Amino acid sequence: MSSSTSSSPQESVRRQNLGALLRYIHVRGATSRAELTSRLGLNRSTIGALTADLATAGLVDEGVPHETGRAGRPSIVVRPRSSRVYGYALSLELDRLRAARVGLGGKVLDGRTAQRPPGPDPAPTIAALAALVADMQRTAPADAVLVGSGLAVSGSVRHHLGWADDTLEPELAGALQPRLGQSAGPFLGGIADLAALAEHTRGAATGADNVIYLHGDAGISAGIIAGGRRITGFGGHGGEVGHMVVNPGGRLCGCGSRGCWETEIGERALLHLAGRAIATPGAAMTAAMHAAQDGDELARDAVLHAADWLGFGVANLVNIFNPTVVVFGGTLRELFLTGADQVRHRLYTMALPACREHVALHTPQLGDDAPLVGAAELAFESLLSDPLYAAKP
Numbered sequence: 001m002s003s004s005t006s007s008s009p010q011e012s013v014r015r016q017n018l019g020a021l022l023r024y025i026h027v028r029g030a031t032s033r034a035e036l037t038s039r040l041g042l043n044r045s046t047i048g049a050l051t052a053d054l055a056t057a058g059l060v061d062e063g064v065p066h067e068t069g070r071a072g073r074p075s076i077v078v079r080p081r082s083s084r085v086y087g088y089a090l091s092l093e094l095d096r097l098r099a100a101r102v103g104l105g106g107k108v109l110d111g112r113t114a115q116r117p118p119g120p121d122p123a124p125t126i127a128a129l130a131a132l133v134a135d136m137q138r139t140a141p142a143d144a145v146l147v148g149s150g151l152a153v154s155g156s157v158r159h160h161l162g163w164a165d166d167t168l169e170p171e172l173a174g175a176l177q178p179r180l181g182q183s184a185g186p187f188l189g190g191i192a193d194l195a196a197l198a199e200h201t202r203g204a205a206t207g208a209d210n211v212i213y214l215h216g217d218a219g220i221s222a223g224i225i226a227g228g229r230r231i232t233g234f235g236g237h238g239g240e241v242g243h244m245v246v247n248p249g250g251r252l253c254g255c256g257s258r259g260c261w262e263t264e265i266g267e268r269a270l271l272h273l274a275g276r277a278i279a280t281p282g283a284a285m286t287a288a289m290h291a292a293q294d295g296d297e298l299a300r301d302a303v304l305h306a307a308d309w310l311g312f313g314v315a316n317l318v319n320i321f322n323p324t325v326v327v328f329g330g331t332l333r334e335l336f337l338t339g340a341d342q343v344r345h346r347l348y349t350m351a352l353p354a355c356r357e358h359v360a361l362h363t364p365q366l367g368d369d370a371p372l373v374g375a376a377e378l379a380f381e382s383l384l385s386d387p388l389y390a391a392k393p
Contacts, residue, residue, distance in 0.1 A: 014050075015386055017042065021050050022059060023384045025080050026105055027201055032065065034075035051078050058145065059085055059104065059387055080105035083141065087379025088149040088176075089372040090129055090186065092116070092168075094156040094218050097125065099132035100369070101140060102376035104147075104383075106202050108369060110136050122163050122171065130175040137179055148184035149176065150378030152194045152371035155240065156218040159255070165236065187378040191215055192239055193232055194374025195329055195364065196223025201377060203365035205325040212323045213364075214241070214314070216331035220262040226321060242266065246313055264309035267331050273302035289334045307339020311346025318351045318359055329364045337363065 020040055025031055037047045054060045058081060065077045082103030091098040093116065101110040112132040117124035129151075140146075151172065157163055165188050172186055180186075189197075196205075196213035205211040205225075213223035220242030224231040232238050242262035243255050250259030251269070263269050267285050274288040275298050291299035314326060328336035336343055340361070347356055364370045 015388065017046070018050055018053060018387045019385055021047070022054055022080075022387045025060060025078055026380065026384060029105055030065075030077050030079040032075040032077050036078065051076075054078075054387060057387065059383075082107040083109065084143065085145050085147060085383070086140070087147050087183075087376050088133055088136070088180070088186075089375035089379065090133070090149065090151040091154075091191065091371050091375065092125065092129070092151060092157055093154045093191070097128055097132065098372060099129065099136060100372045100376070101136045102373065102379070104380065106373055106376065108372070110139055111372075112136060120161055122161075122168060126168070126172050126175045129172065130179065133176060133179050146180060146183045147383045148379035148381075149180055149186040150194070150375030151186045151188050152191045152375045153188055154191050154217055155221040155242075158190075158237075159219065184382045185379055187375075187381075189232070189236060189375065189378060190221055190223065190239060191217075191371045192221040192223040192329070193230060193236070194223070194378070195366075195370035196225055196327070196374070197230060197377050198366055198370045198372075198374035199327050199364055200225050202373070203370060204327050204362040208323075208325040210321065210323040211325045211327065212317055212321060213327045213329060213370075214332050215329045216266065216333075216335070218267060220266055220332070222317070224321060241313065241317065244313060244316070246309065246316075261309070261313045265306045265313070265332070265335065270302050270306045270335070273305060274299040275302075285331050286334065289338050292338055303335065303339050304342055306335055307342035308346060310335060310339065311343035312350065314343060314361075315347045315350035315356075318347065318355045322355045324358055325360050325362060327362050327364055329370060333363045336361070 021036060024039060033047050033051065037044050051060060051062055055062055061079045061081055062076050065074050082105045085104040086101050086109060089100045089102050095116055097114045097116050099112045100108050103109050112135055114128055114132060117128055169188050176186060192213050192215035195215060196211055199205045199213055200211050209228040211225040215221050222239040222241040224239055243260045245257060245259050246261045247259035247264060251263040252258050253260035253263050271285065271288060276288045288299050292303040366373055
């Protein structure tokens with residue numbers, strides 16, 4: 001596929017309108033021409049011409065809606081061609097690898113999971129990700145169009161293994177190139193950052209312009225959206241809220257500081273307090289939560305301790321960013337669900353009234369798929385910016 005540049009102001013406007021229309025359908029799904037006319041502020045004939053262009057390019061389908069029960073001629077409905085236009089979404093986590101083929105419109109069409117190869121060398125992990133993509137590619141329709149790829153990387157991988165993005169990106173691109181050809185990417189982002197993007201686009205934070213997504217695994221990271229825009233920091237390494245010092249006299253953190261937030265609410269801290277083994281953190285974490293719910297006093301006290309510190313940190317973040325939605329993902333999902341009363345108590349006693357009174361606390365609507373759906377959004381961005389970039393195969 002190749003991209004061409006606009007040759008006139010009229011062509012530039014047309015491309016912008018095509019992008020706005022396709023983005024609307026990508027996010028909202030099947031949409032009537034009447035709604036597109038109203039929402040995009042364009043006249044009916046322009047909408048008709050634009051949707052015809054997108055249909056000709058193989059990006060959307062047009063047709064009559066299902067029975068509406070209303071009198072009169074129904075408006076034509078425009079749908080994304082999810083089965084034909086897709087991107088690859090990858091997730092590099094501390095203990096596992098995931099890959100998905102995601103269609104236009106955010107529909108997960110296929111998926112694979114594998115254990116992350118042990119050791120500090122990234123080469124086996126990159127080869128394993130490429131193998132997952134190759135396996136999925138065998139099931140993709142022959143006439144399908146691949147538009148790009150995105151990779152969500154856990155902060156724990158970045159920090160605990162010391163894998164730098166400027167190493168991962170070119171090596172992964174080289175490994176995937178035989179499979180991806182000239183498609184865009186892979187584009188890299190943090191797991192929390194991309195999960196925040198996904199939940200903001202089509203999940204628990206839809207319609208909210210100020211969002212914090214908190215992700216827990218071996219560490220704690222945040223995806224932050226302010227004014228509808230992602231805040232990623234220089235080099236994409238913002239949102240490392242797990243290293244926000246909340247208890248200066250607390251335990252030593254792996255970063256060398258003392259009393260970081262993740263030393264109070266992270267997996268290792270909670271499992272230690274609950275007297276649980278740390279060999280398989282995910283399973284042990286779930287077991288600790290269930291034990292607390294079943295009346296195990298040690299586990300219950302550990303959860304209450306961690307939930308109290310979770311609320312402490314959330315209150316500070318709410319005072320700083322004034323979000324309307326906070327989403328708890330990864331291991332923090334179970335911690336929040338089990339200790340929600342403690343979290344809310346801290347929030348309502350520490351956060352400023354002007355900040356706390358409108359904030360909603362949620363778990364991810366997209367569940368574990370949130371980072372993958374966010375990675376797919378990176379893959380689709382070039383297409384949505386210039387839909388004519390997608391040529392028929």
